[in-house]
Amino acid sequence: MPPAPPSDRELDAYREQADRFIAELDEEFYLHYAGLKETFDLAPIYERHKNLTELDQVKSIGLAVNGGARVRELWRFACEGYFGELTRDHAEKLAELESELAVSVGGEEIPYRMVRPALANEPDREKRRVLDERANDLLDEHMNPLHLDAAERVQSGTRDLEFANYLELYRKALPSSALDDLAAQCRKFLDSTERLYEEWADKLFRTRVGVSLSEAERWDVPRLFRAPEWDPMFPADKMVPALEGTLIDLGIDLSSQENVTLDLEERPNKSPRAFCAPIEVPDRVVLVIQPIGGPDDWRALFHEGGHTEHFAHTSRDLSMEEKRLGDNAVTEGWAMLLQHLTDEPAWLTRRLDFPRPNEYAVEGATGLLYFVRRYAAKILYELEFHAAEDVTTMRGRYADREPRGGLAAARALGRGPEDARRGDAEGGHRLHPRDGGRGRKGPGGSSLSL
Numbered sequence: 386m387p388p389a390p391p392s393d394r395e396l397d398a399y400r401e402q403a404d405r406f407i408a409e410l411d412e413e414f415y416l417h418y419a420g421l422k423e424t425f426d427l428a429p430i431y432e433r434h435k436n437l438t439e440l441d442q443v444k445s446i447g448l449a450v451n452g453g454a455r456v457r458e459l460w461r462f463a464c465e466g467y468f469g470e471l472t473r474d475h476a477e478k479l480a481e482l483e484s485e486l487a488v489s490v491g492g493e494e495i496p497y498r499m500v501r502p503a504l505a506n507e508p509d510r511e512k513r514r515v516l517d518e519r520a521n522d523l524l525d526e527h528m529n530p531l532h533l534d535a536a537e538r539v540q541s542g543t544r545d546l547e548f549a550n551y552l553e554l555y556r557k558a559l560p561s562s563a564l565d566d567l568a569a570q571c572r573k574f575l576d577s578t579e580r581l582y583e584e585w586a587d588k589l590f591r592t593r594v595g596v597s598l599s600e601a602e603r604w605d606v607p608r609l610f611r612a613p614e615w616d617p618m619f620p621a622d623k624m625v626p627a628l629e630g631t632l633i634d635l636g637i638d639l640s641s642q643e644n645v646t647l648d649l650e651e652r653p654n655k656s657p658r659a660f661c662a663p664i665e666v667p668d669r670v671v672l673v674i675q676p677i678g679g680p681d682d683w684r685a686l687f688h689e690g691g692h693t694e695h696f697a698h699t700s701r702d703l704s705m706e707e708k709r710l711g712d713n714a715v716t717e718g719w720a721m722l723l724q725h726l727t728d729e730p731a732w733l734t735r736r737l738d739f740p741r742p743n744e745y746a747v748e749g750a751t752g753l754l755y756f757v758r759r760y761a762a763k764i765l766y767e768l769e770f771h772a773a774e775d776v777t778t779m780r781g782r783y784a785d786r787e788p789r790g791g792l793a794a795a796r797a798l799g800r801g802p803e804d805a806r807r808g809d810a811e812g813g814h815r816l817h818p819r820d821g822g823r824g825r826k827g828p829g830g831s832s833l834s835l
């Protein structure tokens with residue numbers, strides 16, 4: 386029997402269950418990554434709520450999408466959960482491979498997930514080239530067949546939902562012209578910043594890596610942003626006081642916020658990187674920190690502090706879709722706002738004993754420009770990727786997607802098919818620490834903000 390649209394009561398029940406599902410996932414993420422619980426038991430949670438993402442359920446909610454944002458968000462959640470289920474084995478297998486594989490260079494074994502930090506810490510350019518090449522060989526041999534199979538599963542799942550392709554599905558899952566408007570903005574941004582980028586990225590590559598922008602290769606990029614000389618300016622013991630002081634200046638007293646838990650305790654298995662778990666919005670938001678210091682750690686803390694305050698200040702009266710789903714740009718906007726204080730000369734001078742804040746700010750702005758251009762090129766690429774009949778024809782397309790973006794697309798940000806295949810593998814970048822790996826809203830991941 387073809388599914389019928391849900392009644393209002395059924396939609397309310399779905400909403401309520403989805404809310405519990407996300408809360409349970411966030412709680413589990415929190416307990417595991419805060420080092421409070423050794424095992425990471427997602428499977429029982431998915432099992433308990435698997436009715437949320439079954440094909441007929443997803444189709445049924447699709448019939449209720451009526452032009453309003455709320456049901457549309459609920460349906461997007463259902464679709465993303467459905468795709469998450471279709472590719473859960475792939476994701477688990479990929480995670481397993483990534484944690485088991487190691488790259489062997491000059492008699493040394495480097496765990497696959499440590500390749501990027503190793504590239505950042507390696508001053509010898511030739512060694513970086515070899516390391517990058519070996520890591521790509523592993524990716525090609527072990528992970529790419531799984532990535533390809535997962536992409537094909539999603540394609541056939543899209544057809545089961547009666548859409549021509551994933552792009553067409555997203556045209557219904559988002560406000561009607563959102564993707565086309567965004568694509569136009571991306572093109573315009575790449576165009577209007579090209580000369581600015583070429584000038585400043587060239588300077589930064591010369592200073593940090595000793596090569597011009599036109600000579601730079603993908604394996605030079607992690608090194609470009611490493612800049613160890615700034616590490617001592619960002620001490621571990623000043624991180625939390627700087628966040629507290631900054632929030633006080635904004636009228637927020639972190640220590641007296643009853644709905645915010647600051648998890649500062651040291652534990653052996655605690656994630657070294659700050660994260661925010663909005664378990665109940667706005668009533669129970671946890672900010673987890675284990676300060677290690679250095680610019681990247683400061684950025685991560687302020688980014689997560691932004692998410693924390695956004696969720697903690699969200700109105701209790703909003704609907705579940707508005708509190709937990711919806712446009713990520715809202716919460717990311719708050720996160721970025723606080724994160725980029727750490728590149729701001731007046732703030733650096735006020736919070737830290739900081740020599741040459743303007744020089745640091747220029748590096749920060751160049752890095753931000755690099756990442757925004759990279760994301761703009763990536764969106765344009767993905768719009769084509771998700772409409773392609775045969776995704777293997779997209780190899781190589783990433784590099785020439787935006788010939789004028791050149792550097793945006795090809796040069797500094799990795800060129801050629803390697804980067805396209807690599808997808809988001811180079812996590813841990815400054816724009817959005819670790820988002821790539823975990824997925825965000827929807828049963829495919831959790832709403833954990835990273």
Ligand SMILES: [Zn+2]
Binds near residue numbers: 716717834
């Ligand atoms: Zn974020």
